[in-house]
Amino acid sequence: MCDEDGYSAMIKAEIVKRLADRLKMRDKEALVIIDAILDSVKKVVAEQGRLEIRDFGVFQTKTRKERIGRNPKDKKEYPIPSRRVVTFKMGREMKMQGDGKASMAEE
Secondary structure (H helix, E strand, C coil): EEECCEECCCCCCHHHHHHHHHHHCHHHHHHHHHHHHHHCCCCHHHHHCEECCCEEEEEEEEEEEEEEEECCCCCEEECCCCCEEEEEEECCCCCCCCHCCCEEEEE
């Protein structure tokens, strides 16, 4: 699956399949594991505002300021209220893999 930038995106079902194949288990069992992990991530980020997984990255909530938006068709301005958003910052090892460099575990 590719998006408009040409990047390949993996969907949850593909992650479940890979986990099931790797651990030699049924897809339904892998789905339970993936769902439990994702639920835990959502809960920690919602309650504490930050989740750091070493070498993988950091999920963090930030508050976007209130601002004025503009409809491009009629040029009318509309207030956009402040809101919380979740950001993700890649960890060092993930950045290295993304650059095509060897991971630290392989060194």
